[in-house]
Amino acid sequence: MGHTDTSTKAAAQLALLVDYFVELRASSPGGGRRSPTRSIENTAPLNVATLSHIHASVREIKEYVDIESPGTMEPLPKDPAGVYDWCIRNTEHDDEAVKRRRDTLIYRQYLEHKILAGDxxxxxxxxxxxxxxxxxxxxxxxxxxxxxxxxxxxxxxxxxxxxxxxxxxxxxxxxxxxxxxxx
Incomplete structure:
Protein backbone atom coordinates (compact mmCIF):
# COMPACT_ATOMS: atom_id res chain seq x y z
CA MET A 1 0.00 0.00 0.00
CA GLY A 2 2.99 2.32 0.11
CA HIS A 3 2.73 2.92 3.83
CA THR A 4 6.51 3.21 4.19
CA ASP A 5 6.70 6.18 1.83
CA THR A 6 3.74 7.91 3.48
CA SER A 7 5.01 7.27 7.00
CA THR A 8 8.45 8.57 6.05
CA LYS A 9 6.90 11.76 4.67
CA ALA A 10 4.70 12.17 7.75
CA ALA A 11 7.66 11.60 10.07
CA ALA A 12 9.79 14.11 8.16
CA GLN A 13 7.02 16.69 8.28
CA LEU A 14 6.49 16.16 12.02
CA ALA A 15 10.24 16.50 12.59
CA LEU A 16 10.14 19.77 10.63
CA LEU A 17 7.40 21.04 12.92
CA VAL A 18 9.47 20.12 15.96
CA ASP A 19 12.66 21.66 14.57
CA TYR A 20 11.35 24.91 13.16
CA PHE A 21 8.00 25.68 14.71
CA VAL A 22 8.44 24.47 18.27
CA GLU A 23 12.16 24.81 18.80
CA LEU A 24 12.55 28.25 17.33
CA ARG A 25 15.94 28.92 15.80
CA ALA A 26 18.16 31.18 17.84
CA SER A 27 20.81 33.61 16.67
CA SER A 28 24.40 32.87 17.51
CA PRO A 29 26.58 35.58 19.14
CA GLY A 30 28.06 36.35 15.73
CA GLY A 31 24.64 37.12 14.29
CA GLY A 32 24.37 33.90 12.26
CA ARG A 33 21.81 31.20 12.72
CA ARG A 34 22.41 28.05 14.71
CA SER A 35 20.46 24.82 14.66
CA PRO A 36 17.78 24.08 17.23
CA THR A 37 18.81 22.09 20.29
CA ARG A 38 16.27 19.21 19.89
CA SER A 39 15.11 19.78 23.45
CA ILE A 40 11.71 21.39 23.83
CA GLU A 41 12.36 22.23 27.48
CA ASN A 42 15.44 24.37 26.71
CA THR A 43 13.84 26.78 24.27
CA ALA A 44 11.54 29.73 24.72
CA PRO A 45 9.44 31.21 23.38
CA LEU A 46 7.77 28.38 21.53
CA ASN A 47 4.72 27.96 19.38
CA VAL A 48 2.22 26.42 21.81
CA ALA A 49 -0.32 25.64 19.06
CA THR A 50 2.27 23.61 17.16
CA LEU A 51 3.40 21.86 20.32
CA SER A 52 -0.23 20.96 21.05
CA HIS A 53 -0.63 19.68 17.48
CA ILE A 54 2.45 17.46 17.84
CA HIS A 55 1.24 16.03 21.15
CA ALA A 56 -2.24 15.44 19.73
CA SER A 57 -0.78 13.66 16.68
CA VAL A 58 1.37 11.35 18.81
CA ARG A 59 -1.51 10.71 21.20
CA GLU A 60 -3.86 9.84 18.32
CA ILE A 61 -1.38 7.35 16.87
CA LYS A 62 -0.80 5.78 20.31
CA GLU A 63 -4.54 5.49 20.95
CA TYR A 64 -5.01 3.90 17.52
CA VAL A 65 -2.36 1.26 18.23
CA ASP A 66 -3.76 0.65 21.72
CA ILE A 67 -7.20 -0.05 20.22
CA GLU A 68 -6.15 -2.03 17.14
CA SER A 69 -3.21 -3.96 18.63
CA PRO A 70 -3.85 -4.02 22.39
CA GLY A 71 -1.04 -6.51 23.10
CA THR A 72 1.68 -4.10 21.96
CA MET A 73 4.64 -4.30 24.29
CA GLU A 74 7.05 -2.01 22.44
CA PRO A 75 7.31 1.39 24.18
CA LEU A 76 6.35 4.58 22.39
CA PRO A 77 9.46 6.28 20.95
CA LYS A 78 10.69 9.50 22.59
CA ASP A 79 11.18 11.22 19.22
CA PRO A 80 7.74 12.27 17.88
CA ALA A 81 8.76 11.53 14.27
CA GLY A 82 9.46 7.89 15.22
CA VAL A 83 5.82 7.29 16.12
CA TYR A 84 4.84 6.41 12.54
CA ASP A 85 7.37 3.60 12.16
CA TRP A 86 6.37 2.42 15.64
CA CYS A 87 2.73 2.34 14.55
CA ILE A 88 3.54 0.36 11.40
CA ARG A 89 5.69 -2.16 13.28
CA ASN A 90 2.93 -2.71 15.82
CA THR A 91 0.15 -3.19 13.28
CA GLU A 92 2.02 -5.03 10.51
CA HIS A 93 0.44 -8.39 11.38
CA ASP A 94 -3.12 -7.03 11.62
CA ASP A 95 -5.73 -7.51 8.89
CA GLU A 96 -5.98 -5.32 5.81
CA ALA A 97 -8.79 -3.17 7.21
CA VAL A 98 -6.64 -2.18 10.19
CA LYS A 99 -3.71 -1.39 7.89
CA ARG A 100 -5.97 0.69 5.63
CA ARG A 101 -7.23 2.73 8.60
CA ARG A 102 -3.64 3.11 9.83
CA ASP A 103 -2.41 4.32 6.43
CA THR A 104 -5.34 6.73 6.19
CA LEU A 105 -4.58 8.10 9.66
CA ILE A 106 -0.90 8.58 8.84
CA TYR A 107 -1.68 10.27 5.52
CA ARG A 108 -4.27 12.58 7.11
CA GLN A 109 -1.73 13.62 9.72
CA TYR A 110 0.82 14.22 6.95
CA LEU A 111 -1.64 16.61 5.29
CA GLU A 112 -2.29 18.34 8.64
CA HIS A 113 1.46 18.74 9.26
CA LYS A 114 1.99 20.25 5.79
CA ILE A 115 -0.90 22.72 6.23
CA LEU A 116 0.27 23.72 9.70
CA ALA A 117 3.73 24.37 8.25
CA GLY A 118 2.14 26.68 5.67
CA ASP A 119 2.05 24.39 2.63
Whole structure:
Protein backbone atom coordinates (compact mmCIF):
# COMPACT_ATOMS: atom_id res chain seq x y z
CA MET A 1 0.00 0.00 0.00
CA GLY A 2 2.99 2.32 0.11
CA HIS A 3 2.73 2.92 3.83
CA THR A 4 6.51 3.21 4.19
CA ASP A 5 6.70 6.18 1.83
CA THR A 6 3.74 7.91 3.48
CA SER A 7 5.01 7.27 7.00
CA THR A 8 8.45 8.57 6.05
CA LYS A 9 6.90 11.76 4.67
CA ALA A 10 4.70 12.17 7.75
CA ALA A 11 7.66 11.60 10.07
CA ALA A 12 9.79 14.11 8.16
CA GLN A 13 7.02 16.69 8.28
CA LEU A 14 6.49 16.16 12.02
CA ALA A 15 10.24 16.50 12.59
CA LEU A 16 10.14 19.77 10.63
CA LEU A 17 7.40 21.04 12.92
CA VAL A 18 9.47 20.12 15.96
CA ASP A 19 12.66 21.66 14.57
CA TYR A 20 11.35 24.91 13.16
CA PHE A 21 8.00 25.68 14.71
CA VAL A 22 8.44 24.47 18.27
CA GLU A 23 12.16 24.81 18.80
CA LEU A 24 12.55 28.25 17.33
CA ARG A 25 15.94 28.92 15.80
CA ALA A 26 18.16 31.18 17.84
CA SER A 27 20.81 33.61 16.67
CA SER A 28 24.40 32.87 17.51
CA PRO A 29 26.58 35.58 19.14
CA GLY A 30 28.06 36.35 15.73
CA GLY A 31 24.64 37.12 14.29
CA GLY A 32 24.37 33.90 12.26
CA ARG A 33 21.81 31.20 12.72
CA ARG A 34 22.41 28.05 14.71
CA SER A 35 20.46 24.82 14.66
CA PRO A 36 17.78 24.08 17.23
CA THR A 37 18.81 22.09 20.29
CA ARG A 38 16.27 19.21 19.89
CA SER A 39 15.11 19.78 23.45
CA ILE A 40 11.71 21.39 23.83
CA GLU A 41 12.36 22.23 27.48
CA ASN A 42 15.44 24.37 26.71
CA THR A 43 13.84 26.78 24.27
CA ALA A 44 11.54 29.73 24.72
CA PRO A 45 9.44 31.21 23.38
CA LEU A 46 7.77 28.38 21.53
CA ASN A 47 4.72 27.96 19.38
CA VAL A 48 2.22 26.42 21.81
CA ALA A 49 -0.32 25.64 19.06
CA THR A 50 2.27 23.61 17.16
CA LEU A 51 3.40 21.86 20.32
CA SER A 52 -0.23 20.96 21.05
CA HIS A 53 -0.63 19.68 17.48
CA ILE A 54 2.45 17.46 17.84
CA HIS A 55 1.24 16.03 21.15
CA ALA A 56 -2.24 15.44 19.73
CA SER A 57 -0.78 13.66 16.68
CA VAL A 58 1.37 11.35 18.81
CA ARG A 59 -1.51 10.71 21.20
CA GLU A 60 -3.86 9.84 18.32
CA ILE A 61 -1.38 7.35 16.87
CA LYS A 62 -0.80 5.78 20.31
CA GLU A 63 -4.54 5.49 20.95
CA TYR A 64 -5.01 3.90 17.52
CA VAL A 65 -2.36 1.26 18.23
CA ASP A 66 -3.76 0.65 21.72
CA ILE A 67 -7.20 -0.05 20.22
CA GLU A 68 -6.15 -2.03 17.14
CA SER A 69 -3.21 -3.96 18.63
CA PRO A 70 -3.85 -4.02 22.39
CA GLY A 71 -1.04 -6.51 23.10
CA THR A 72 1.68 -4.10 21.96
CA MET A 73 4.64 -4.30 24.29
CA GLU A 74 7.05 -2.01 22.44
CA PRO A 75 7.31 1.39 24.18
CA LEU A 76 6.35 4.58 22.39
CA PRO A 77 9.46 6.28 20.95
CA LYS A 78 10.69 9.50 22.59
CA ASP A 79 11.18 11.22 19.22
CA PRO A 80 7.74 12.27 17.88
CA ALA A 81 8.76 11.53 14.27
CA GLY A 82 9.46 7.89 15.22
CA VAL A 83 5.82 7.29 16.12
CA TYR A 84 4.84 6.41 12.54
CA ASP A 85 7.37 3.60 12.16
CA TRP A 86 6.37 2.42 15.64
CA CYS A 87 2.73 2.34 14.55
CA ILE A 88 3.54 0.36 11.40
CA ARG A 89 5.69 -2.16 13.28
CA ASN A 90 2.93 -2.71 15.82
CA THR A 91 0.15 -3.19 13.28
CA GLU A 92 2.02 -5.03 10.51
CA HIS A 93 0.44 -8.39 11.38
CA ASP A 94 -3.12 -7.03 11.62
CA ASP A 95 -5.73 -7.51 8.89
CA GLU A 96 -5.98 -5.32 5.81
CA ALA A 97 -8.79 -3.17 7.21
CA VAL A 98 -6.64 -2.18 10.19
CA LYS A 99 -3.71 -1.39 7.89
CA ARG A 100 -5.97 0.69 5.63
CA ARG A 101 -7.23 2.73 8.60
CA ARG A 102 -3.64 3.11 9.83
CA ASP A 103 -2.41 4.32 6.43
CA THR A 104 -5.34 6.73 6.19
CA LEU A 105 -4.58 8.10 9.66
CA ILE A 106 -0.90 8.58 8.84
CA TYR A 107 -1.68 10.27 5.52
CA ARG A 108 -4.27 12.58 7.11
CA GLN A 109 -1.73 13.62 9.72
CA TYR A 110 0.82 14.22 6.95
CA LEU A 111 -1.64 16.61 5.29
CA GLU A 112 -2.29 18.34 8.64
CA HIS A 113 1.46 18.74 9.26
CA LYS A 114 1.99 20.25 5.79
CA ILE A 115 -0.90 22.72 6.23
CA LEU A 116 0.27 23.72 9.70
CA ALA A 117 3.73 24.37 8.25
CA GLY A 118 2.14 26.68 5.67
CA ASP A 119 2.05 24.39 2.63
CA UNK A 120 -1.66 24.69 1.83
CA UNK A 121 -0.97 23.80 -1.80
CA UNK A 122 -0.70 20.15 -0.73
CA UNK A 123 -4.47 19.75 -1.21
CA UNK A 124 -4.20 20.79 -4.88
CA UNK A 125 -2.59 17.43 -5.69
CA UNK A 126 -5.81 15.63 -4.87
CA UNK A 127 -8.73 15.10 -7.20
CA UNK A 128 -12.08 16.33 -6.01
CA UNK A 129 -14.00 13.30 -4.73
CA UNK A 130 -17.19 14.83 -6.15
CA UNK A 131 -16.28 15.67 -9.72
CA UNK A 132 -12.77 14.27 -10.23
CA UNK A 133 -11.12 17.55 -11.25
CA UNK A 134 -7.68 18.49 -9.96
CA UNK A 135 -7.22 21.79 -8.18
CA UNK A 136 -8.77 21.73 -4.75
CA UNK A 137 -7.96 24.77 -2.61
CA UNK A 138 -7.52 24.93 1.15
CA UNK A 139 -9.95 27.18 2.97
CA UNK A 140 -8.66 27.71 6.51
CA UNK A 141 -11.87 29.38 7.65
CA UNK A 142 -13.79 26.10 7.27
CA UNK A 143 -10.83 23.77 7.80
CA UNK A 144 -11.36 21.86 4.59
CA UNK A 145 -10.53 21.69 0.90
CA UNK A 146 -12.90 23.40 -1.53
CA UNK A 147 -13.53 22.40 -5.13
CA UNK A 148 -13.18 25.33 -7.51
CA UNK A 149 -15.20 23.70 -10.28
CA UNK A 150 -18.37 25.78 -10.70
CA UNK A 151 -20.35 22.65 -11.57
CA UNK A 152 -19.34 20.79 -8.40
CA UNK A 153 -21.88 21.97 -5.85
CA UNK A 154 -23.78 20.69 -2.85
CA UNK A 155 -27.57 20.31 -3.12
CA UNK A 156 -27.77 23.76 -1.47
CA UNK A 157 -25.74 25.29 -4.30
CA UNK A 158 -22.57 25.80 -2.20
CA UNK A 159 -19.09 24.79 -3.33
CA UNK A 160 -18.23 21.21 -2.42
CA UNK A 161 -15.88 20.92 0.55
CA UNK A 162 -13.83 17.92 1.68
CA UNK A 163 -12.15 17.19 5.00
CA UNK A 164 -8.56 16.04 5.17
CA UNK A 165 -9.82 12.71 6.53
CA UNK A 166 -11.94 12.26 3.40
CA UNK A 167 -9.06 13.18 1.09
CA UNK A 168 -6.77 10.79 2.96
CA UNK A 169 -9.28 7.93 2.67
CA UNK A 170 -9.67 8.60 -1.07
CA UNK A 171 -5.89 8.74 -1.51
CA UNK A 172 -5.31 5.40 0.25
CA UNK A 173 -8.18 3.77 -1.68
CA UNK A 174 -6.67 5.01 -4.97
CA UNK A 175 -3.26 3.61 -4.01
CA UNK A 176 -4.84 0.24 -3.23
CA UNK A 177 -6.61 0.19 -6.60
CA UNK A 178 -3.38 1.04 -8.44
CA UNK A 179 -1.40 -1.63 -6.57
CA UNK A 180 -4.06 -4.28 -7.33
CA UNK A 181 -3.98 -3.36 -11.02
CA UNK A 182 -0.19 -3.52 -11.07
CA UNK A 183 -0.16 -7.13 -9.90
Missing amino acids: VKIVRRHRCPGCGTVGLHWRASVGSAVCRNRNCRTPDGLASTWTLAHLAAENIADKEKRSRRAT
